[in-house]
Amino acid sequence: MTQREKKSLTGADVIVETLEARGVTHVFGVPGAKIDKVFDRLLDSSIQTVQCRHEQNAAFIAGGIGRLTGKAGVAIATSGPGVSNLVTGLVTANSEGDPMVALGGAVAVADRLKSIHQTLNSVEVCKPVTKYSAEIDSPGATSEVLSAAFRAAESGRPGAAFVSLPMDIVTGEAKCAPITLSTFVGDGPAPERSLREAARLINSAESPVILLGLMASKPQCGDAIRKLLSMTTLPVVGTFQAAGAISRELFPCFGGRVGQIANQPADTLLESGDVIITIGYDAVEYWPSLWNGGRDRAIVHVDVMPANIENDYVPAVELIGSIEETLSALSSLLHRSQLAQSSARLLRLIAEDRQRLMKEAATKSGVPIHPMRLISELQNMLTPDVTVCSDMGTCSMYLSRYLFSFRARQILISNGQQTLGVALPWAIAASIVRPHEKVLSISGDGGFLFSANELETAVRLKSHLVHMVWIDGSYDMVGAQEKLKYGRTSGVKLGPVDTVKYAEAFGATGLFIQRPEDIAPALRNAFETPGPVLIGVRVDYSDSVKLFERVHESAII
Incomplete structure (x- = not known):
């Protein structure tokens, strides 16, 4: 029997070992009595614990880690107000598509229905602002719940997940071992039938326009978009969060950014399109009623998730799957060697306006x-x-x-x-x-x-x-x-x-x-x-x- 087998693991041990197995290098948070066992075990791990001055900011930092790496950042807080202070950071990450997992302390399972110090139904508090919110309510479920949280945060359209850690589960003996998730999980391209229909709409359009969304700014998606635009000629606009998806070489085809209110030159280009190809777009970025209200034109929706259907956003075809693999498959089906005259004219005027604006700004x-x-x-x-x-x-x-x-x-x-x-x-x-x-x-x-x-x-x-x-x-x-x-x-x-x-x-x-x-x-x-x-x-x-x-x-x- 090994030394490890002789020593029983606590829930906190399994939590920390699970974080290490997921490649977590930092956790951000504020300690407290209901979560201090996890903080204690972190001292003996490879993970750096960063004490923050407020739980909300800990969640912001974790969300920033998620956006920059594509892997879930981790925030940690104690029970009651510690968890409730995480909520703004959770809803921000969830809306922005940033993967993060928040761990929150809680009273013992037997005390959760009692009116005692820092009792809070934190799972229900966090459920509306996360992709996944659950409590570990038995010593055998620790690895399962944590693994589910990371999978939810990092898969599909990324977002926030929350796990409640009752004090007795954390300090008591664990009855499970860390679970190692497969690293080969991912979607392939959209179905061929959908790809061909999308290509038909785009090839037959008079002046199609691409609208890039938040998922388009992921490095892999950005590379796929650049490859697509090197093989076919289409005008592009982007939401604020799509910043950086277009290369300097492709800048002449970029009409600018749109968002919040339809008063930008890029809005005129978007308005001119008779087919709109949205890539990695979420309606929360720029409401469809602002850019497509009352319009009768085809939309091609390219994303990892099906569209949220609303009056002003009803795609003619949805290309659901890996965005980069879908764009790679779509590019070979498109045959547009030059811009529509209307698009070329608008892009020329936008470029002249941009140059004038920056010249004035410098003076x-x-x-x-x-x-x-x-x-x-x-x-x-x-x-x-x-x-x-x-x-x-x-x-x-x-x-x-x-x-x-x-x-x-x-x-x-x-x-x-x-x-x-x-x-x-x-x-x-x-x-x-x-x-x-x-x-x-x-x-x-x-x-x-x-x-x-x-x-x-x-x-x-x-x-x-x-x-x-x-x-x-x-x-x-x-x-x-x-x-x-x-x-x-x-x-x-x-x-x-x-x-x-x-x-x-x-x-x-x-x-x-x-x-x-x-x-x-x-x-x-x-x-x-x-x-x-x-x-x-x-x-x-x-x-x-x-x-x-x-x-x-x-x-x-």
Whole structure:
């Protein structure tokens, strides 16, 4: 009998060994009495435990790990409010298609119906915001439930999973061993009959247009899209989360990004299509009623999941399976050697408009600094070794629309729930996954304080990241929309925060940009400085209301 066989394993042992078997290298969380046995066992494992300052941010970091690697990141929290604090991170990951598994402590199984300290039906709390939510309610079920959670989080359209860990299950003797899941699970291409029907629709169309969604920005999908477009000629637009799917060489065929409100030049190109090919698209990114409302045109839906049918999204054909294998099979069936005249004209006008806009942006010299001048400077420094994480707010509208990337998952954007506070936690995730790259996260002064406490976590980890705060003293994105609706603002004004002193209080480096010509030197200095750097910059959002105004197509035609 081996030494291992002599020693009985606890539930916590099996949990930690299962995480190791899944290739987990880090867990992020906040400890507590109901989950401390797992924290204790993690000390003796190969996994690094990262204590966070709030469970919500732990979930954001885990979701960021999932988006960047394709493998589930792991967050861990104690019972009661520890679990409920995870919920915003769970729903964000689930909406964004980011694989993550959250582990939550719980009272003993025998006490779960009693009114005692930190009792919470956490499974039911998390069920609406996850793909999978379950409790391990017997010593023999530990491996099964954990394995099911990882499979749910990583398969199909990825998302969040939650596992409740009752204290007696965790501390008691386990009656199971870790389960090793097959690494050869995956879908093949869509059926040939569906592929041929899709090809028929696209080949016979007058002006088909591709709409890329969040799954298109996965590196494997991005490669398949680029191969497809190298073999056939089609115009492309993308949602915010599809950033980076199109290569620089294919940029002339790219009309731009769409989302939130149908007022972009790319919306005109999307409007012109008589057949729309959606690739990896989820309606949560850009509501079909905004871009297809009242339209009678064929939609080809390419995804790992069947479409959610609604009045304005009823595909003529669905290509369900591996996106990359489906696109590979479809490409050989398509025969379009040139763009439709209408598409070519619109793309030419969009390119001219884009060039004019960026030329004007580079000359904006006012103080406070115009967001487009910041975009111009950021575009110049966005080399392939830079990762950008965008928070939600007016800053994200500028970044999503005007900052272009040619590398899959180089720019991380929240568009499903549009959650405030994700940028800094995602940057911490990026600094772990891509330790030799430059990492830049950007937030407004409203979103910054939703997760600014994790600056201490970044300092402790010696994360090489730069976080930039665009300061205007308000929730400007909300205020701009209120002005359009009611002619005035309400509940949006904020007090000042000294970002330099804030950084120094946590042991980070603080910088402040005073003038437009200081942007590039400040960023270079920040990237050369070891550890986290916080940069503040006052911005002029006087034009931000224009982001939400509807623009008639004659604006670019």
